[in-house]
Amino acid sequence: MFLGIDCGTQGTKALLFDAASGRVLGQGSAAHTLISGANGRREQDVTQWTTAFATATKAALTEAGVDGREVLGIGVSGQQHGLVTLDRDGRVLRPAKLWCDTESATENQRLLDWLGGEQGSLQRLGIVIAPGYTVSKLLWMKEQHPALFARIAHILLPHDYLNYWLTGRCVSEYGDASGTGYLDVRTRQWAFDILRYVDPSGRLEAALPELIEPHQPVGRLRPELAGRLGLNSQAIVASGGGDNMMGAIGTDNIRPGAITMSLGTSGTLYAFSGEPRISPQPSVATFCSSSGGWLPLICTMNLTNANAAIRDLLELDLDAFNALVAQAPIGCEGITMLPFLNGERVPALPQASASLHGLTTENLTRANLCRAVVEGVTFGLRYGLDLLRESGIRSERIQLIGGGAKNPLWRQIVADMMATPVVCTRHSEAAALGGAIQAAWCHARQHDSGASLEAICSRCVSLDEGTAVAPVTESVRAYEQAYRRYRQLVASTYGGQTPPELTPVAS
Numbered sequence: 069m070f071l072g073i074d075c076g077t078q079g080t081k082a083l084l085f086d087a088a089s090g091r092v093l094g095q096g097s098a099a100h101t102l103i104s105g106a107n108g109r110r111e112q113d114v115t116q117w118t119t120a121f122a123t124a125t126k127a128a129l130t131e132a133g134v135d136g137r138e139v140l141g142i143g144v145s146g147q148q149h150g151l152v153t154l155d156r157d158g159r160v161l162r163p164a165k166l167w168c169d170t171e172s173a174t175e176n177q178r179l180l181d182w183l184g185g186e187q188g189s190l191q192r193l194g195i196v197i198a199p200g201y202t203v204s205k206l207l208w209m210k211e212q213h214p215a216l217f218a219r220i221a222h223i224l225l226p227h228d229y230l231n232y233w234l235t236g237r238c239v240s241e242y243g244d245a246s247g248t249g250y251l252d253v254r255t256r257q258w259a260f261d262i263l264r265y266v267d268p269s270g271r272l273e274a275a276l277p278e279l280i281e282p283h284q285p286v287g288r289l290r291p292e293l294a295g296r297l298g299l300n301s302q303a304i305v306a307s308g309g310g311d312n313m314m315g316a317i318g319t320d321n322i323r324p325g326a327i328t329m330s331l332g333t334s335g336t337l338y339a340f341s342g343e344p345r346i347s348p349q350p351s352v353a354t355f356c357s358s359s360g361g362w363l364p365l366i367c368t369m370n371l372t373n374a375n376a377a378i379r380d381l382l383e384l385d386l387d388a389f390n391a392l393v394a395q396a397p398i399g400c401e402g403i404t405m406l407p408f409l410n411g412e413r414v415p416a417l418p419q420a421s422a423s424l425h426g427l428t429t430e431n432l433t434r435a436n437l438c439r440a441v442v443e444g445v446t447f448g449l450r451y452g453l454d455l456l457r458e459s460g461i462r463s464e465r466i467q468l469i470g471g472g473a474k475n476p477l478w479r480q481i482v483a484d485m486m487a488t489p490v491v492c493t494r495h496s497e498a499a500a501l502g503g504a505i506q507a508a509w510c511h512a513r514q515h516d517s518g519a520s521l522e523a524i525c526s527r528c529v530s531l532d533e534g535t536a537v538a539p540v541t542e543s544v545r546a547y548e549q550a551y552r553r554y555r556q557l558v559a560s561t562y563g564g565q566t567p568p569e570l571t572p573v574a575s
Contacts, residue, residue, distance in 0.1 A: 069084055069085065069086055069087075069093065069138050069139050069140065069506040070084075070085050070087055070108075070139065070140060070142070070505075071084055071085070071128070071139050071142045071143070071299070071303075071502030071503075071504060071506040071507070072085060072123070072142075072145070072499075072500040072501055072502065072503035072506045072507065073142065073143070073145065073406055073500060074145040074146075074175070074228065074314065074500040074503065075117050075120070075145065075146045075226055075230060075498075076100075076147055076311060076313060076332070076333065076336075077147055077166060077167075077168065077333045078099065078100060078101070078110075079098055079099040079100050079120060079124075079236050080097065080117060080120035080121055080123075080124045081095070081096070081097045081124060081198075081497075081499075082095065082096045082097050082124035082127065082132075082416075082500065083128060083130040083141070083497055083500035083503075083504055084126045084128045084129065084132045084504075084538060085094050085504035085507035085508070087499035087503065087524060090528035090529075090530075092495055093128075093131075093132035093134060094128040094129060094130070094133075094134070094460075095500075096123070096125065096128035096129075096130070096131065096197060097127065097132060097542040098118070098120035098124045098128025098373055099122075100112055100116045100120060101116065102166075104173070106172040108173065108366040108466060109165075109169060109171045109545045110165070110166045110168045110169040110172035111163040111164060111165050111166060111492055112164050112168065112441070113162060113163050113164075114160050114163070114164050114182050114226075114229060115277065116230070116311075116403055116533070117230060117277065118147065118230070119504070120218055121230065121297075121428065122297055124129045124156060125298075125299070126297075126298065127298055129298060129462060135227070135300070136297065136299045136538055137299065139191040139299050139300050139303050140299065140300065140303055140507075140508075140511050141285075141303055141507035141508065141510060141511040142289065142299075142304070142305050142306065142309050142503075142507055143231070143305075143307075143311060143314070143503030143504055143505070143506040143510070144227045144230045144231055144234075144305070144306075144308035144503055145227060145308060145310070145313075145314035145499040145500060145502060145503045146225060146226035146227025146230060146244065146309075147166060147167050147226050147227075147308060147310075147311055147522035148230075148247040148311060148312065148480065149167035149200050149201050149247045149248070150164045150165060150166045150167060150225055150226040151164060151202050151205040151206065151209070151223070152164045152223075152224040152226060152228070152313075152340070153216070153217075153220045153222070153223060153224075154220075154221055154224065155208070155221050155222075155223040156219075156236075157218045158232075160162075160229075160393050161216045161219060162209075162216055162531075163225060163327065164214065165205045165208075165209075165462070166200075166226075167200050167334070167412050168200060168333075168334065168369055169200060170199045170411045170418050171208060171373075172199060172200075172204040172205050172207065172208035173199040173204075173411070173419060174444065175205075175207040175208045176197060176199045176200075176203075178200065179207060179249070179262065179265070179266075179514055182262075182265055183197070183262070184279070186350040188551075190223070190348075190350070190352075191347060192252070192259065192261075193249065193250075193251070193252055193253065193259055194252060194254045194344060194346050194354055194386055195246070195253055195255035195346075195353045195354060195355070196350040196351075196354075197213065198413055198416065198418070198459060199411070199413075199418040200369075200413065201247060201249035202223075202225065202247070202248040202249055202250070202507065203248060203249030203262060203263075203266070204249065206223070206263075206534065207273065208573040209264060209512065210267060211500045212496040214354050215301075215342065217221075220239050220271065220275050221275055221277055222424040223272065223275045223277070224238060224240070224277060224305065225240060225244050225245070225247075225310075226249070227244055227309065227310065227416070228240050228244070228277055230308075230349040231286045231308055232292070232309075233307055234286070234290065234305045235287035235288065235289065235290060235305050235451075236287070237278075237287050237363060237430050238277040238278070239277045239278045239280050239485055240277040240278070240279055240280070240306070241279065241280055241281070241284075241307040241308065241309055242256045242279060242281075242282070242358070242509070243282065243309040243310050243311035243312075243355060243356045243357055244308075244313065245258075245279060245323050245356070245357040246310050246353075247310060247312065247353070247355060250262050250263050250319070253344055253346075253356055253362070254344045254346070255263075256279070256356060256430075256458075258273070258276055258279070274362075276375065278398075278525075278548070281307070281356075281360075282309065282358040282359060282506065283382055283509055283510055283513045284307055284510070284556065285304040285305060285306055285307070285510050285514070286304075286305045287304070287305055288301070288302060288303065288305070289301055289303045289304075289305060290373075291502070293549075297536075304507070304510060304511055305405035305507075306389075306506050306510035306511075307506070307510065308358075308503060308507075309423075309503075310354070310355075312356060312363065312365055312367075312499075312513070313355070313356075313357055313358035313359075313363060313569065314357070314499040314500075314503050314506065315330055315336075315338075315469055315498040316328060316357060316359065316363055316439060316498075316502065317358060317501075317502035317503075317505050317506055317521070317525065318469070318498030318499060318501035318502030318505065318529065319467045319493050319498050319502075320416055320493075320525040320526070320529040321338070321339065321340050321359070321467065322359040322522060322525060323340055323342075323363070324339070324340055324341065324342065324519060324523070325462075326339065326340065326458070326467060327339045327453075327464060327466050327468075328371065328469060328498075329466050329467070329468050329469070329482065330370060330469050330473075330498075331371060331372065331466075331468060331471065331472025331473050332471060333372055333469035334367055334368055334369055334370070334371055334389040334449060335367070335445060335446075335449045336361070336366070336367045336368075337365065337366050337449055337452045337456060338355075338364060338365035339363070339364055339456060339461045339463065340359075340361055340362070340363060340398025341354070341361055341362045341363070341364055342361050343361075343362065344480045345364070345459070345460070347364060347455070347459040348459075349414055349455045349458060349459060350416065350456055351413070351414045351452070351457060352364055352365070352459055353367070353416065358502075358506065361468075362509070363367040364456060364459060364461060365464075366414045366415060366452030366453075366455060366456065367413055367446065368414050368448040369408070369410040369412050369413050369454075370408060370409050370410055370445055370448070372445075372471060373409065373410070373436060373446075373470055374405075374407040374409050374441050374444070374445050375389070375442060375472075375487050377409060377425035377439060377441075378441045379438075381405040381543045382434055382437070384438075389438055390475060390477060391439045392434055392438040392439070392476060393435070393439045396433070396435040396436045396439035396440075396482075396544060397545040398432065398443075398547060398550060399437075399443075399546060399547075399549065400433060400437075400440045400443065400550075400568070401430070401431035401436055402426040402428070402431055403424065403425070403426045403427060403440045404424075404426055404432055404443075404444065404553055404557055405422065405423070405424050405425075405443070406420070406422060406423045406425070406444060406554075406558060407422050407442050407443035407444040407445050407448075408421055408422050408423075409421070409422045411500040412448070414421070414448055414451060414452045414455075415448075415451060415558060417558075417562055419548035420562060424437075424440065425557050426553075442481060443481070443485075443550060443554075444477065444521065444554070446478075446481055446482060447472040447474070447485070447551055449482075450485050450486055453486055453488075453554075460496055463488070463561065464488075464489070465490065465491055466482070466483075466488050466490045466491075466493060467487065467531070468482065468490050468491065468492045468535075469492070469496055469498040469499075470494070470496070470498075472505075473492050473496055473535075474492075476537075477537075478527070478535050479492070480537050480540075480543075481556065482543050482545075483537045483539045483540075484539050484540055484543035484547050484568055485547045485551065486538065486539070487539050487544045489536065489537065489538045489539065490534065490536070491531050491533065491537075492531070492532045492539055493529060493530070493531055493532065493534045494529075494530045501528075501529070503531075504522075505521075505524055505525060505528055507526075508571075509524055512524070519547040535566060
């Protein structure tokens with residue numbers, strides 16, 4: 069048995085997995101809360117993660133009805149880009165700044181200017197640093213909390229921190245590390261020069277974790293923690309990775325030809341590449357994968373969080389919200405929502421805010437508002453898919469994961485808007501499953517250096533053909549008109565902030 073953990077923004081999920089049969093034996097979860105501010109602050113106390121880890125693991129073991137001392141390995145998936153800082157005694161210095169934090173947008177722009185703009189960032193790092201990447205959080209911390217900054221001895225990402233808590237070792241792997249803004253994704257080496265710009269003393273370089281390959285273990289579970297968690301003290305802790313990288317493993321997206329779309333708090337869309345094909349489009353991040361390749365990816369900052377905001381505003385439960393979405397027509401009778409409640413990464417508008425357009429006394433209905441937010445967040449993913457396609461990525465079908473993928477109506481909206489068939493994987497918690505599969509691979513490599521991740525994924529990942537939907541021609545045409553309106557509104561609303569590639573669509 070192997071334990072997969074997914075530590076996300078809203079909570080932690082645990083999945084107990086039998087690698088021989090490919091069966092999920094038990095699952096558990098525990099919620100997190102956010103520290104938020106109107107200035108874009110999005111932080112979490114890391115003790116929430118460790119407490120949720122224990123709670124979710126206990127629930128998974130209980131559901132499975134098994135002895136946790138039989139678990140052979142653990143693989144951790146974590147939200148990307150977060151900043152966790154420790155002092156020399158291993159104490160956490162302040163709450164972790166998260167991927168959705170835009171408080172350091174000004175610092176990110178200064179770093180981007182120093183790199184020579186978007187093209188300079190692409191040339192140096194292979195990616196364009198964005199607000200929310202780890203590097204700008206370091207500069208922000210230096211300027212806002214200089215006394216704490218001076219005590220930094222270890223710089224970790226969220227999943228790195230959980231691995232440290234489990235084993236006592238500070239390490240990182242290439243996939244998650246490529247979202248920091250201080251890793252060259254082509255060479256898979258730390259980019260020390262950008263850290264020296266933040267702090268010329270060289271302290272930050274010394275605080276970086278050791279980089280390991282995705283199949284390498286971090287170490288064994290600490291015995292005292294194994295006792296508390298009810299797990300095997302000899303269990304290995306795999307390298308783990310970012311949630312998108314683990315989601316790729318959990319959907320068997322480890323070879324060219326597949327596209328995975330995640331409908332979670334944020335929206336992500338990614339595909340596998342065997343080489344670092346750097347896109348000229350700044351919004352496409354060519355991250356490293358956690359399977360030995362690369363993962364061209366786009367990420368939107370607003371998805372189910374925007375849906376939830378409208379649900380809360382109208383005081384609707386999920387079933388009532390979905391029923392209203394189904395009542396409204398495609399295009400919401402002229403209403404368009406730009407759902408940038410957290411700013412936005414794709415399109416690159418970190419200072420943007422949400423807005424509603426096209427309201428009249430005739431079309432202002434609860435149903436149209438509910439559908440407008442679902443369409444608005446999905447338009448961002450359609451824009452991202454266009455960028456991936458321009459980069460040469462092709463796929464005949466999109467694999468959907470995340471909480472939103474469970475909604476049949478949303479699946480049909482995605483198929484129609486993308487003009488591409490979609491299907492869900494059998495296990496929707498792809499990141500936790502990916503962590504468990506990677507742990508099984510890491511364990512197998514201890515005894516067989518040729519053990520294949522592809523073989524494990526082929527045995528353990530399957531599609532749920534009962535969820536498959538195809539695009540409807542009439543709906544595809546209707547969405548093209550609505551998407552055209554969305555593109556025009558983004559371009560006209562944000563003017564000078566609008567990325568060059570997001571110019572108004574010609575009439």
